[in-house]
Every structure is written in structure tokens, then in C-alpha cells.
Amino acid sequence: xxxxxxxxxxxxxxxxxxxxxxxxxxxxxxxxxxxxxxxxxxxxxxxxxxxxxxxxxxxxxxxxxxxxxxxxxxxxxxxxxxxxxxxxxxxxxxxxxxxxxxxxxxxxxxxxxxxxxxxxxxxxxxxxxxxxxxxxxxxxxxxxxxxxxxxxxxxxxxxxxxxxxxxxxxxxxxxxxxxxx
Amino acid sequence: xxxxxxxxxxxxxxxxxxxxxxxxxxxxxxxxxxxxxxxxxxxxxxxxxxxxxxxxxxxxxxxxxxxxxxxxxxxxxxxxxxxxxxxxxxxxxxxxxxxxxxxxxxxxxxxxxxxxxxxxxxxxxxxxxx
Numbered sequence: 001x002x003x004x005x006x007x008x009x010x011x012x013x014x015x016x017x018x019x020x021x022x023x024x025x026x027x028x029x030x031x032x033x034x035x036x037x038x039x040x041x042x043x044x045x046x047x048x049x050x051x052x053x054x055x056x057x058x059x060x061x062x063x064x065x066x067x068x069x070x071x072x073x074x075x076x077x078x079x080x081x082x083x084x085x086x087x088x089x090x091x092x093x094x095x096x097x098x099x100x101x102x103x104x105x106x107x108x109x110x111x112x113x114x115x116x117x118x119x120x121x122x123x124x125x126x127x128x129x130x131x132x133x134x135x136x137x138x139x140x141x142x143x144x145x146x147x148x149x150x151x152x153x154x155x156x157x158x159x160x161x162x163x164x165x166x167x168x169x170x171x172x173x174x175x176x177x178x179x180x181x
Numbered sequence: 182x183x184x185x186x187x188x189x190x191x192x193x194x195x196x197x198x199x200x201x202x203x204x205x206x207x208x209x210x211x212x213x214x215x216x217x218x219x220x221x222x223x224x225x226x227x228x229x230x231x232x233x234x235x236x237x238x239x240x241x242x243x244x245x246x247x248x249x250x251x252x253x254x255x256x257x258x259x260x261x262x263x264x265x266x267x268x269x270x271x272x273x274x275x276x277x278x279x280x281x282x283x284x285x286x287x288x289x290x291x292x293x294x295x296x297x298x299x300x301x302x303x304x305x306x307x308x309x310x311x
Contacts, residue, residue, distance in 0.1 A: 027214035031191050034212075052248065052286045059212050059250050066214075132297070135258050148251035 220256035239273035
């Protein structure tokens with residue numbers, strides 16, 4: 001099937017997508033896209049706080065995806081996971097949003113869903129407490145993450161986080177997370 | 182002790198620790214690929230410095246970090262805990278946290294760090310860079 005870029009672009013714009021990237025995330029790509037997001041919002045005369053929140057959610061989402069693929073690198077599914085990243089920053093009537101997606105191993109689904117449900121069950125004060133507890137927790141030295149990203153996004157989000165997990169085959173599922181900044 | 186000087190990059194702050202003047206500064210955004218790796222030498226330097234810090238001297242720690250990702254926040258918390266322990270142990274330590282007037286999130290972030298600490302912690306607004 002011939003790639004129809006106009007069709008792809010029209011679809012993206014139909015969803016309100018302003019900037020998107022699909023492919024392997026590297027720190028350089030995250031930094032450049034982050035700058036692009038910031039510059040775009042600044043020219044749109046968005047408030048400093050909105051700009052900050054969108055940028056912040058963008059960094060947490062993309063670094064989560066990158067760290068997850070780093071943790072799977074060298075494994076049998078490493079390449080499939082590393083190439084599966086996608087992020088879209090857009091604007092809808094409800095405000096700016098950052099959506100991201102990537103492949104995750106089916107065996108990791110239960111823990112991730114449990115974590116997200118735990119976060120979704122909290123109110124503002126509960127999230128703050130969760131964040132602070134996690135901030136002070138000792139973390140193992142080989143751990144790349146601090147376990148704070150999802151809580152932080154939930155705290156910044158103007159609406160509850162939404163997520164989905166679609167099973168692709170016996171090994172992988174596609175995970176998406178949408179955050180209204 | 183040797184000075185610690187790390188240049189700023191797009192995703193890491195400038196770090197300037199001067200043992201002579203007892204002035205330590207961290208300035209800039211922080212969202213590196215691996216925050217723990219970036220802050221490891223910073224925390225190690227601080228450990229050594231606090232160990233030999235004279236009780237008569239006041240260490241001034243300046244922060245100006247407009248954006249900190251969560252992994253870097255964890256490292257900043259570890260750093261502040263070291264300062265707090267030194268303070269509780271009777272050493273002179275003062276934190277001054279600067280933020281741009283129109284960056285409310287940076288202010289909230291500083292206030293949250295301050296909440297659980299007892300050491301002198303001053304938060305000041307400065308005019309945003311234009």
C-alpha cells in the first residue's frame with residue numbers, strides 16, 4: 001500500500017494533533033521535540049503554567065517509554081519494543097493533551113494496570129501523599145526510574161488519566177496513556 | 182578540596198561547588214537521560230564536603246531550577262536530605278531557592294521540598310529572563 005502522507009496528516013489534524021513522533025525514542029529526540037513543543041506553545045501565547053505542564057507531561061511520558069525500552073534491550077522483544085514508541089501533543093476543546101503509546105510485555109500488564117488504578121483512585125491530597133512517600137523511598141541502585149512519573153502526571157492533569165492496553169499477540173500489548181495537561 | 186564544576190547542557194543544570202567560599206549552586210533545567218548517573222558525583226562531592234565542613238562556617242546552597250523532571254526531583258531530594266542531616270547534626274547550612282516570578286510551578290516545587298525540612302530554606306522570586 002502506498003503511503004499517503006496527506007491522508008495521514010489530515011487524520012492527525014482531525015484529532016487536533018499539533019506535533020507527533022513515531023519511532024525509537026532517544027534522549028536527543030526527546031530534547032528536540034520538547035523544545036519544539038515549548039516553542040509552539042509560546043507562540044500560541046499559552047500561559048507559562050500550561051506550557052510548563054504540557055512540557056513536563058511530555059518529558060515524563062517519553063522518558064518512561066525510553067526507559068522501558070532500555071530495560072528490555074538485548075532481550076528477544078527488545079527491538080520490537082524500542083521501535084514501537086509514539087507520542088502526540090494536541091489540542092482539543094478540553095485543552096492540551098499528550099498521548100503516548102508503546103508495546104509492553106504482557107507479563108508487565110498487571111503491575112502497570114494496578115499502579116494506574118491505584119493512582120486513579122486518589123484525590124488531590126492522596127496523590128500528593130503518594131508522591132511524597134515515593135520521593136523519600138530508598139530506591140535500588142540499578143533502578144532507572146523513581147516511580148514518580150505517573151503520579152506526577154496525574155497531579156498535573158486537569159482530568160483523570162486515561163489508558164488502554166490492547167493485546168497484540170502472546171507476548172506483547174499496545175499500551176496508551178492520555179493526559180490532559 | 183577541589184572545586185566541582187559541571188557545565189550546563191540542554192537537559193542538565195550548571196553545577197558549581199566552591200569549597201573556598203562555601204557557596205554551592207545548581208542552576209538550570211534538569212531532565213537528563215539518567216538522572217542518577219548525573220547526580221552521583223554531585224552527591225558524592227557533597228558527602229565529602231559536609232564531612233569536613235567546619236562547624237563555624239555557614240554553607241550557602243543556591244538553587245535555580247526552572248524545570249525538574251521526576252527522576253531529577255528524586256536526586257534533589259536526596260541532596261536536600263544530606264543538607265538537612267548536616268544541619269540537624271549541628272552544622273551551618275542555608276538553602277536559597279530562586280524561581281522566576283511567573284513560574285508558579287517552580288515555586289510550588291520549591292515549597293514542597295521545603296515542607297518536610299527544618300533547615301533554613303528561603304524561597305525568593307527573581308525577574309524572569311527575557
